[in-house]
Each structure stands twice: as C-alpha cells, then as structure tokens.
Amino acid sequence: MIKIEAIIRHFKLEDVKNALTQQGVAGMTITEVRGFGRQKGHTETYRGTEYAVDFVPKVKLEVAVGEEKLQSVVDTIIRTAQTGQIGDGKIFVSDLRDTIRIRTGETGNDAL
Amino acid sequence: MIKIEAIIRHFKLEDVKNALTQQGVAGMTITEVRGFGRQKGHTETYRGTEYAVDFVPKVKLEVAVGEEKLQSVVDTIIRTAQTGQIGDGKIFVSDLRDTIRIRTGETGNDAL
Amino acid sequence: MIKIEAIIRHFKLEDVKNALTQQGVAGMTITEVRGFGRQKGHTETYRGTEYAVDFVPKVKLEVAVGEEKLQSVVDTIIRTAQTGQIGDGKIFVSDLRDTIRIRTGETGNDAL
Ligand SMILES: Nc1ncnc2c1ncn2[C@@H]1O[C@H](COP(=O)(O)OP(=O)(O)OP(=O)(O)O)[C@@H](O)[C@H]1O
Ligand SMILES: Nc1ncnc2c1ncn2[C@@H]1O[C@H](COP(=O)(O)OP(=O)(O)OP(=O)(O)O)[C@@H](O)[C@H]1O
Ligand SMILES: Nc1ncnc2c1ncn2[C@@H]1O[C@H](COP(=O)(O)OP(=O)(O)OP(=O)(O)O)[C@@H](O)[C@H]1O
Ligand SMILES: [Mg+2]
Ligand SMILES: [Mg+2]
Ligand SMILES: [Mg+2]
Numbered sequence: 001m002i003k004i005e006a007i008i009r010h011f012k013l014e015d016v017k018n019a020l021t022q023q024g025v026a027g028m029t030i031t032e033v034r035g036f037g038r039q040k041g042h043t044e045t046y047r048g049t050e051y052a053v054d055f056v057p058k059v060k061l062e063v064a065v066g067e068e069k070l071q072s073v074v075d076t077i078i079r080t081a082q083t084g085q086i087g088d089g090k091i092f093v094s095d096l097r098d099t100i101r102i103r104t105g106e107t108g109n110d111a112l
Numbered sequence: 113m114i115k116i117e118a119i120i121r122h123f124k125l126e127d128v129k130n131a132l133t134q135q136g137v138a139g140m141t142i143t144e145v146r147g148f149g150r151q152k153g154h155t156e157t158y159r160g161t162e163y164a165v166d167f168v169p170k171v172k173l174e175v176a177v178g179e180e181k182l183q184s185v186v187d188t189i190i191r192t193a194q195t196g197q198i199g200d201g202k203i204f205v206s207d208l209r210d211t212i213r214i215r216t217g218e219t220g221n222d223a224l
Numbered sequence: 225m226i227k228i229e230a231i232i233r234h235f236k237l238e239d240v241k242n243a244l245t246q247q248g249v250a251g252m253t254i255t256e257v258r259g260f261g262r263q264k265g266h267t268e269t270y271r272g273t274e275y276a277v278d279f280v281p282k283v284k285l286e287v288a289v290g291e292e293k294l295q296s297v298v299d300t301i302i303r304t305a306q307t308g309q310i311g312d313g314k315i316f317v318s319d320l321r322d323t324i325r326i327r328t329g330e331t332g333n334d335a336l
Binding site (some may be wrong): 031100104 | 197
C-alpha cells in the first residue's frame with residue numbers, strides 16, 4: 001500500500017479529482033497548504049495577484065492506493081495537473097504499512 | 113516508531129483525544145482537511161447541511177507513538193470515532209524513522 | 225530521499241525558512257495545524273492569549289531532501305526553531321520512495 005501526495009495548483013484540483021475517480025481511485029483527502037519550490041525569491045502568480053513573498057497557496061492531495069495503481073495514479077496526476085509553467089507542483093510517494101476503515105474495522109487492501 | 117493518521121468526523125475529535133490521552137499518548141497534531149471515500153458522487157451530511165459536492169470537511173489526527181502502542185491506539189480510534197454510518201473515516205499507518213524534540217534535541221523514543 | 229516534518233511556533237517560521245534556504249533546501253510546504261505535546265492539560269501561551277484548551281496553533285513545515293542533507297536540515301531546524309521553553313516543537317523523519325516534478329516529469333533526486 002502506498003500514499004501519493006501531490007502539491008498542485010487550486011484550479012487543477014477538479015480535473016485531477018475527476019480523472020482519478022474515473023480510473024477507480026476510491027478516496028482522497030485535500031489540505032490547504034502554502035509552499036515554494038526552486039524559484040524561491042522569484043515571484044509567482046496566484047489568481048492574478050503577484051506574490052512577492054515566497055509562500056504561494058497550493059492544494060495538497062493525498063491518495064492511498066494499492067501498489068499496483070502507483071504508476072497509473074502518478075501518470076494521471078502529471079497529465080491533468082501540468083500546465084508547463086514553473087510551479088506546477090510535486091508528487092511525493094511513500095510506503096503505507098496499513099489502512100483501516102473505521103466503520104467496519106477492515107484492514108489492508110479491503111480498506112482502500 | 114510509527115505515525116498513525118486518522119481522518120475522522122469533527123464531532124468525534126474530543127472523544128478520540130480524551131481516550132488517547134487517557135491511555136498515555138503524549139502528543140498529537142490535527143489539521144482541517146476535506147475528502148471523500150467510496151461513496152463519491154453520493155451526498156453525505158455535515159452539520160445538518162447536505163453536500164452535493166463530494167469533498168466533505170473532516171479532521172486529520174496525527175499521532176507518533178512507539179511500535180508497542182500501534183494496536184491499542186488503532187483500537188481506541190476505531191472504538192471512539194465509530195458511528196456505524198458511512199463516512200466514519202480511515203486510519204493510515206506508516207513508519208517513522210526518527211523523532212526529535214526541538215527544545216532538548218532528544219531523539220528516538222525519548223522524544224515521543 | 226527523506227521527508228522531514230517539523231511542527232514549530234509561527235513566529236519562528238521566517239527564521240527557519242531563511243536558514244534552510246541559505247543551506248540549499250530547494251522547496252518546502254507549510255500547513256496550519258493545532259496540537260499538543262506532553263504538557264496537555266497545562267496551559268500554553270499563543271500570541272499573548274492563554275489557551276485553556278489543549279490544542280495550540282502551530283505550523284507544520286515539510287521538506288523533502290536527499291538522504292545526505294538529513295542531519296544538516298535537522299540541526300538547522302533545531303537551532304533556529306528553539307526558544308528553550310516547552311512547546312518548541314517536534315521533528316519527524318520518514319522515508320520517501322520517490323519524488324516527481326509535475327512540470328517536467330523528472331523523478332528521484334533530479335526532482336528535489
Ligand atoms: N523539496 C520540497 N519539499 C517539500 N515541498 C516541496 C518541495 N519542493 C516543492 N514543494 C512543494 O511543491 C510546490 C510546487 O513546487 P514547484 O512546482 O515550484 O517545484 P519546483 O521544483 O520549483 O518545479 P518547477 O521548476 O516546475 O517550478 C511548492 O509550492 C511546495 O509546496
Ligand atoms: N483512499 C484514500 N486516500 C486518501 N484519503 C482517503 C481515502 N479513503 C478515504 N479517505 C479519507 O477518509 C475520509 C473518510 O472516508 P470514508 O470513511 O468515507 O471511507 P470509505 O472507505 O468510503 O468508508 P465507508 O464505506 O465507511 O464510508 C474521506 O473523507 C477522505 O478524507
Ligand atoms: N507524539 C506526537 N504525535 C504527533 N504530534 C506531536 C506529538 N508530540 C508533539 N506533537 C506536535 O508537536 C507540537 C509541539 O509539541 P511540544 O514541543 O510541546 O512537544 P513536547 O514533547 O511536549 O516537548 P516539550 O517538553 O519541549 O514541550 C504539538 O503541538 C503537536 O502538534
Ligand atoms: Mg518552482
Ligand atoms: Mg465513505
Ligand atoms: Mg510540550
């Protein structure tokens with residue numbers, strides 16, 4: 001089981017969510033975050049406003065999936081979140097030891 | 113050392129926090145998140161309002177504990193966060209390589 | 225590749241960010257969180273207000289870096305976030321399996 005975290009642009013969230021849902025991803029969690037990548041110090045534009053400061057608002061999307069979906073989920077996020085401009089975001093992949101569904105107590109892949 | 117992340121309902125947070133504290137959990141972090149599970153597309157109710165959209169507000173609870181507490185913490189979260197209705201939430205378990213207390217520089221289990 | 229998560233005080237964020245940037249950290253993500261450590265039940269002060277409740281506002285800082293930077297990043301966070309008072313915060317270290325830059329599709333260390 002793995003966790004895929006993607007930091008993306010707000011206006012891409014709807015597209016990413018729909019594409020992931022269509023390919024069978026059964027759940028996700030989003031958090032409002034702020035961040036910067038390699039162009040820190042440089043300005044980036046967010047909803048028409050220039051940010052002189054280096055923290056730019058982004059959305060963090062977290063998806064827990066079975067190992068076999070890793071590549072397709074990453075590919076879908078790249079394809080749908082990409083604009084080609086700096087600041088498109090990052091994807092972080094890490095291992096999950098277990099998942100539990102609170103309502104039923106199910107664990108492992110059954111809980112995804 | 114492990115990290116236990118639980119996405120739960122807001123109105124359950126107080127009960128979960130108290131139960132974990134009583135069993136000796138020495139710290140936790142919470143974040144406001146939004147998400148959906150397997151019933152995406154279906155509506156879920158949050159504080160009396162129906163959400164047509166599929167992202168429902170939840171609380172993410174993060175607890176770092178020693179390996180020996182894994183099962184009891186998971187059991188406590190299931191027991192206190194469960195209502196039996198869809199949307200009760202998920203628990204994700206992952207490995208932590210280390211923990212450091214910033215005030216003292218302590219590491220490992222001493223820092224938990 | 226590793227992920228370093230630090231829960232710190234808001235007024236320390238600017239110093240921590242500047243110190244990390246100066247030592248070559250190329251990106252970071254922050255989230256508004258609330259939490260408590262070992263003094264739960266006791267009151268802690270946040271911006272002049274006493275919190276009777278035990279959840280105190282903090283900032284979560286997440287930094288993905290190559291293995292070789294682990295110790296220097298941890299040392300920098302300790303040095304810049306420390307006040308010596310209880311509540312200075314915690315650092316959690318975990319493994320990252322991969323990182324991907326969405327704009328270019330680069331993976332691994334090239335994506336950091
Ligand atoms: N090393 C990192 N650690 C943690 N978060 C990061 C890191 N790098 C980037 N991020 C997060 O990802 C967001 C988007 O980063 P960004 O797309 O600018 O990355 P980049 O490496 O600068 O790529 P690009 O050259 O395409 O801009 C940042 O706002 C930040 O929240
Ligand atoms: N695969 C997943 N990845 C990331 N977050 C998830 C995932 N599944 C669920 N979540 C998070 O957990 C929250 C609660 O999910 P939920 O309890 O509805 O799960 P479920 O599998 O649909 O179980 P149930 O059938 O009991 O509703 C979601 O709002 C979302 O934030
Ligand atoms: N075991 C834990 N799991 C998850 N988050 C934690 C844990 N312990 C602390 N935190 C987070 O770190 C923040 C700061 O914790 P704090 O610095 O008070 O730790 P502490 O162990 O009590 O150390 P000190 O004795 O210096 O106060 C908390 O508000 C909480 O968000
Ligand atoms: Mg960038
Ligand atoms: Mg559900
Ligand atoms: Mg404390």
